[in-house]
Amino acid sequence: MDTQHRADASAVAAAFGMSGLNARSLRQQLLTWLVAPLAVLLVAGTLFSYWVALRSATITYDRALLDPALALAEHVDSENGSTVLDLPKVAQDVLRIDSYDRIYFSVSRLNGELLAGQPEMPAPPPVVPVGHRTFYYGTVNAERVRIAALYVPQPNGPVVIQVAETMVKRNRLTREILIGETVPDLMIATMAMVLVWLGILRSLAPLERLRTEIAQRSARDLRPLDGSYAPSEVRPLVGTLNELLGDLRDALDAQQRFTANAAHQLRTPLAGLQTQVELALRQPASESMLRSLHQLRSATVRAAHLANQLLALSRAEPGGRRPDALRTIDLRSIAQDAASIWVPRALPKDLDLGFELATAPTVGDARLLRDLLDNLIENAIRYTPAGGSITVRTAVEDDAAVLSVVDDGPGIALDQREQVFQRFYRVPGATGDGSGLGLAIVQEIVNAHQARITIEDGPDGRGTLIRVYFAKAPPGQPPAA
Ligand SMILES: Nc1ncnc2c1ncn2[C@@H]1O[C@H](COP(=O)(O)OP(=O)(O)OP(=O)(O)O)[C@@H](O)[C@H]1O
Numbered sequence: 041m042d043t044q045h046r047a048d049a050s051a052v053a054a055a056f057g058m059s060g061l062n063a064r065s066l067r068q069q070l071l072t073w074l075v076a077p078l079a080v081l082l083v084a085g086t087l088f089s090y091w092v093a094l095r096s097a098t099i100t101y102d103r104a105l106l107d108p109a110l111a112l113a114e115h116v117d118s119e120n121g122s123t124v125l126d127l128p129k130v131a132q133d134v135l136r137i138d139s140y141d142r143i144y145f146s147v148s149r150l151n152g153e154l155l156a157g158q159p160e161m162p163a164p165p166p167v168v169p170v171g172h173r174t175f176y177y178g179t180v181n182a183e184r185v186r187i188a189a190l191y192v193p194q195p196n197g198p199v200v201i202q203v204a205e206t207m208v209k210r211n212r213l214t215r216e217i218l219i220g221e222t223v224p225d226l227m228i229a230t231m232a233m234v235l236v237w238l239g240i241l242r243s244l245a246p247l248e249r250l251r252t253e254i255a256q257r258s259a260r261d262l263r264p265l266d267g268s269y270a271p272s273e274v275r276p277l278v279g280t281l282n283e284l285l286g287d288l289r290d291a292l293d294a295q296q297r298f299t300a301n302a303a304h305q306l307r308t309p310l311a312g313l314q315t316q317v318e319l320a321l322r323q324p325a326s327e328s329m330l331r332s333l334h335q336l337r338s339a340t341v342r343a344a345h346l347a348n349q350l351l352a353l354s355r356a357e358p359g360g361r362r363p364d365a366l367r368t369i370d371l372r373s374i375a376q377d378a379a380s381i382w383v384p385r386a387l388p389k390d391l392d393l394g395f396e397l398a399t400a401p402t403v404g405d406a407r408l409l410r411d412l413l414d415n416l417i418e419n420a421i422r423y424t425p426a427g428g429s430i431t432v433r434t435a436v437e438d439d440a441a442v443l444s445v446v447d448d449g450p451g452i453a454l455d456q457r458e459q460v461f462q463r464f465y466r467v468p469g470a471t472g473d474g475s476g477l478g479l480a481i482v483q484e485i486v487n488a489h490q491a492r493i494t495i496e497d498g499p500d501g502r503g504t505l506i507r508v509y510f511a512k513a514p515p516g517q518p519p520a521a
Pocket residue numbers: 349415419420423424447449450451452460461465466467468470471473474475476477478479480504
């Protein structure tokens with residue numbers, strides 16, 4: 041029944057185009073819309089602040105690199121038409137001291153003629169720049185360097201002082217800026233993601249609760265959903281679902297009323313028919329006439345039984361139940377009432393129908409409980425071969441009021457134990473006339489009482505043992521008479 045229900049649900053989903061393939065999860069969508077822009081923002085922000093920081097660091101280091109060039113410029117002298125660097129070797133070495141980088145310098149003419157310093161210096165730009173100074177990157181001794189070039193005017197043409205320094209300081213600063221910028225940003229982004237994820241989980245919790253509430257329901261439970269805890273965005277959905285459930289409930293109620301009325305209407309003419317057949321059977325008649333009348337009688341009895349079963353089924357369905365009929369009731373008294381009807385019916389088949397009754401109070405609808413017991417006893421009598429024995433028991437076990445019927449008949453095969461509860465289902469080859477509704481009625485009544493039913497082998501692995509577990513009535517309330 042459950043599988044059927046689920047199959048129906050997926051068919052409905054497919055009919056509405058809600059296939060799982062194109063319907064991405066809300067969680068996934070929210071994350072995609074948050075993570076992707078956040079990642080782009082993070083990268084763009086880091087790049088931008090890196091660029092700004094690098095620029096100002098370069099300007100600062102460049103300014104520092106110019107200092108030795110200016111100091112050297114003080115000592116460039118022109119004597120007798122030739123330009124020289126008038127600085128002792130020791131002082132030159134002092135200018136080249138740095139704790140991180142190697143520093144090189146050169147003094148040369150614009151045409152590249154070296155006057156002093158490092159011969160491997162790259163050639164300076166041959167045109168004197170505005171402000172007489174410029175900075176650029178180059179290579180010295182196969183090492184990348186930053187170079188400051190200072191143009192100093194001299195009587196016999198300008199000279200260029202170049203000071204170059206390796207990139208150790210600058211690279212280290214770049215690294216530090218990069219880490220300093222990225223790590224806090226990454227931490228903030230991660231925190232934001234975690235918070236968003238938690239937020240999503242929290243906001244989706246009411247939907248999850250709604251899903252559980254719907255999933256736990258049986259196919260026939262059409263009570264309105266409780267949407268009070270749902271966020272305002274979801275409440276209209278719950279409202280619409282409840283309207284749909286209401287419409288379904290009305291439709292099922294109408295169907296249930298129709299079945300009940302039809303069965304009820306059938307009963308009167310069938311009873312009349314039965315009386316007439318009984319009367320006719322008492323009249324003198326030919327052999328063949330009698331045979332026909334006997335067949336007519338058993339067909340009428342079958343039809344009347346079917347009408348009764350349909351009526352009992354519609355009484356047990358959700359639309360036919362009467363909540364005001366629920367009382368604290370002792371299963372023992374239900375069984376006692378049934379005994380007087382069923383013991384005489386078991387006699388012709390030479391069945392030993394016994395009752396072992398202990399008090400078993402529960403809350404239930406006496407009429408439905410009686411329908412349930414009648415169907416179980418009727419089955420036992422119908423399917424147990426002559427000479428067999430049947431026992432009806434009521435008792436309290438742990439927290440349950442238990443009603444059981446056990447027989448030593450043919451039993452119900454393991455693979456049939458779910459199907460026998462389906463409407464109009466009869467085990468293939470089952471003896472006797474039956475409409476296949478008895479256990480469906482029992483199942484509805486079990487559902488109506490939120491009880492539980494089990495089918496097992498009887499003692500010694502023979503026969504059928506059916507047990508129904510009802511909630512035990514709370515103590516203190518006297519069972520209704
Ligand atoms: N005590 C039992 N022993 C053996 N088989 C049983 C027993 N009770 C039920 N069954 C099997 O389960 C099937 C379904 O039972 P159910 O009471 O629903 O229908 P039915 O007895 O055939 O018809 P109805 O009860 O409507 O007259 C029966 O056809 C029968 O084969």
